[in-house]
Amino acid sequence: MKETLTYSYFSTLTPKEVTLFGKYIRSPYFNEGIMLVKLYEQLKDIYEKDSASGRNISKEKIYQKIYPEENFNRTKFNQLCSEMTKHIENFIFLSEIENDKLSYYSKLLSSVDKREKFNLFNLIVKKIELIQRKELNTFSDYYELLTKIELIKHNSLSYRSPENDPKRFEKLNHYSDLFVLEHKLYIACAFVLERYLRPVEEKEDYSLINFLVEYVAKRYKFFKEHSKVIYLQSLFLKAIILKDDDNLDKFISEVFNLYDDLSFLEVNYLFEYGFVYLHSRSLRNFVYNQKAFYFLSEIEKRGLFKVHTKIDREKFITYCYVAINDRKVEWCLKFLENYRHTLYKESRKTTEIFIQGLCDFENHKYNDSLIGLLSIKKADSFIYCRLRVVIIMCSVELDELDRVASEIDNLKHYFRNNNLSKTNRFQLFVEYLSKYLKLIDREIYIKEVNEIINEINSYDQISYKYWLLEKFKDLLNR
Numbered sequence: 001m002k003e004t005l006t007y008s009y010f011s012t013l014t015p016k017e018v019t020l021f022g023k024y025i026r027s028p029y030f031n032e033g034i035m036l037v038k039l040y041e042q043l044k045d046i047y048e049k050d051s052a053s054g055r056n057i058s059k060e061k062i063y064q065k066i067y068p069e070e071n072f073n074r075t076k077f078n079q080l081c082s083e084m085t086k087h088i089e090n091f092i093f094l095s096e097i098e099n100d101k102l103s104y105y106s107k108l109l110s111s112v113d114k115r116e117k118f119n120l121f122n123l124i125v126k127k128i129e130l131i132q133r134k135e136l137n138t139f140s141d142y143y144e145l146l147t148k149i150e151l152i153k154h155n156s157l158s159y160r161s162p163e164n165d166p167k168r169f170e171k172l173n174h175y176s177d178l179f180v181l182e183h184k185l186y187i188a189c190a191f192v193l194e195r196y197l198r199p200v201e202e203k204e205d206y207s208l209i210n211f212l213v214e215y216v217a218k219r220y221k222f223f224k225e226h227s228k229v230i231y232l233q234s235l236f237l238k239a240i241i242l243k244d245d246d247n248l249d250k251f252i253s254e255v256f257n258l259y260d261d262l263s264f265l266e267v268n269y270l271f272e273y274g275f276v277y278l279h280s281r282s283l284r285n286f287v288y289n290q291k292a293f294y295f296l297s298e299i300e301k302r303g304l305f306k307v308h309t310k311i312d313r314e315k316f317i318t319y320c321y322v323a324i325n326d327r328k329v330e331w332c333l334k335f336l337e338n339y340r341h342t343l344y345k346e347s348r349k350t351t352e353i354f355i356q357g358l359c360d361f362e363n364h365k366y367n368d369s370l371i372g373l374l375s376i377k378k379a380d381s382f383i384y385c386r387l388r389v390v391i392i393m394c395s396v397e398l399d400e401l402d403r404v405a406s407e408i409d410n411l412k413h414y415f416r417n418n419n420l421s422k423t424n425r426f427q428l429f430v431e432y433l434s435k436y437l438k439l440i441d442r443e444i445y446i447k448e449v450n451e452i453i454n455e456i457n458s459y460d461q462i463s464y465k466y467w468l469l470e471k472f473k474d475l476l477n478r
Contacts, residue, residue, distance in 0.1 A: 004059075004081060005081075006085045007043060007046065009085055009088040010088055012092075013047075013092075018044055018047060020091075021088070021091050024087070024091050025040045030087065030090075033083075035066055035067075035080060036080070036083060036084055036087065038065070038066045039066060039080055039084050040084070042057075042065060042066065043084075059072070059074075060072045062077075063077050066080070105124070108124060109124055112124055144175075147175040147176045147179055178226060178227050181212070181216075181230055182227060184212060185212060185216075185233040186233065188209045188212065188233075190273075191209075192204075192241060193273055193276060196240055196280065197276070209237060209241065210241065212234075212237075213237050216231065216233075216234035217234060220234075224258075228258045228261055228262060229266050231254070232254055233270075235254060236251050239277075240277060248291070249291075252291070252294070252295055255271070255295075256298060256302075259302060264304070267304055268304060271295070271299050275292060275295055275296060279292050282322070282325070283461045284460035286325070289322060289325045289326055290326055292322045293325075293326040293328060296322060296323070300335065305342070308342050310342050310343075311339060311342040311343065313344065313347045316339070316343060316351060317354070317382075319335065320332045320336065320358065324358055324359065324362055329359050329362045329363060332355065336352065336355050336356070340352055350383075353376055354383055357373040358390060360372065361390055361393060361394060366397040366398050370391065370394040370398065373387060373391050381418075385414065385426040385463070386463075388407050388414075389429055389464060391407055392404055392407045392408065392411075393464060393467055395407065396433075404433075404437070408430055408434065411430050415427055425462050425463045428461075428463070429463040429464060429468065432455075432456055432462070433468065435452055444475050444476070444478060446476060449475050449476055452472055453469060453472050456468055456472070
């Protein structure tokens with residue numbers, strides 16, 4: 001049954017939505033057929049009991065429970081499933097409309113106007129105008145709604161009056177400008193950040209984006225009052241394009257200063273862009289790791305992650321790396337404890353073991369770290385190299401050099417199969433660790449070791465660079 005389109009739709013519902021859909025399907029307004037209610041009960045049973053175990057229930061068995069006196073009729077069952085699919089689609093649509101005040105009110109206003117109920121139309125207009133900006137997802141949603149109201153007023157019989165036209169045009173112009181500008185800057189932020197994250201920096205023509213940024217900069221006071229997101233977007237763009245730390249610091253501080261005036265979606269979008277940029281720069285300059293952790297910890301303190309139902313595993317691990325790199329291991333462990341439920345079930349256990357292993361390594365619990373990390377039997381491309389590197393470091397600390405040699409071979413094999421660049425940070429780690437292993441059993445030449453230390457320092461990105469430097473410095477102090 002799980003392979004059917006009907007269950008595919010049903011499985012997208014949250015547990016709360018499954019309960020609400022039960023009320024929907026039992027409502028005579030939407031459905032008068034008892035068989036659909038029976039099918040709902042079977043889908044709910046699969047959702048609650050069998051999704052976790054991976055067990056599947058055949059269509060024939062479900063059919064028998066719905067129609068106990070009949071033999072399996074594929075056509076009849078498919079028709080019932082098709083009808084159920086339409087109801088699930090309708091339920092999802094109604095849920096979205098109910099949660100989307102922008103669509104809800106604009107459609108309501110248009111419908112009432114068509115029915116020529118002018119008094120009711122005026123009441124709804126007043127109600128809409130009282131909506132607080134934060135009730136909508138973004139500033140652009142707010143100004144889009146106001147633009148639609150003015151357009152509906154313009155086309156409405158009850159609002160057609162020559163004396164109102166000039167003011168209405170001014171409002172339309174004002175609202176639509178803000179709506180469009182925010183969307184332009186949103187696209188600009190994504191474009192500039194994507195260009196910055198490319199492995200090889202390319203010369204780009206940012207003249208149009210610079211024009212928009214300067215336009216906003218000359219009107220900071222206005223935008224800070226009327227569209228705080230536009231103001232913050234322009235600060236972020238200046239920070240990237242000009243590589244201007246003053247604007248970067250101002251962007252971070254202003255996100256927190258204006259936090260209470262922003263919606264969840266706006267804060268989340270600004271945080272994601274800001275954090276990705278800071279983390280990327282931290283790989284070249286550790287100072288930015290401190291800024292990234294500050295941004296992350298302050299956002300967490302204000303409760304952003306409590307609103308998330310799910311956090312992508314790669315983001316989760318990156319947050320923990322930034323904390324660990326800033327020597328905030330306890331913060332990392334607390335973050336794992338508080339938000340492990342936001343990880344997807346299929347990757348949760350592996351992610352928990354991996355992060356715990358990172359923290360154990362930092363706390364010098366090398367044996368605990370090694371036992372945990374070696375229990376991870378399947379590692380995808382995102383954590384494979386990271387996992388092997390920490391296993392190698394634990395093995396070095398525990399003087400298990402046979403395992404070190406074996407793990408280095410595993411990594412070299414992985415590098416060859418995946419055509420990784422020789423300057424990849426994991427390749428560089430293996431290269432300099434191999435030099436270290438050759439030096440530990442022979443006479444140390446200070447000049448040679450210092451040259452290697454200088455080489456390591458010359459690279460912006462080497463996995464666990466600080467640990468490698470410590471190992472070579474230990475050789476000098478032997």
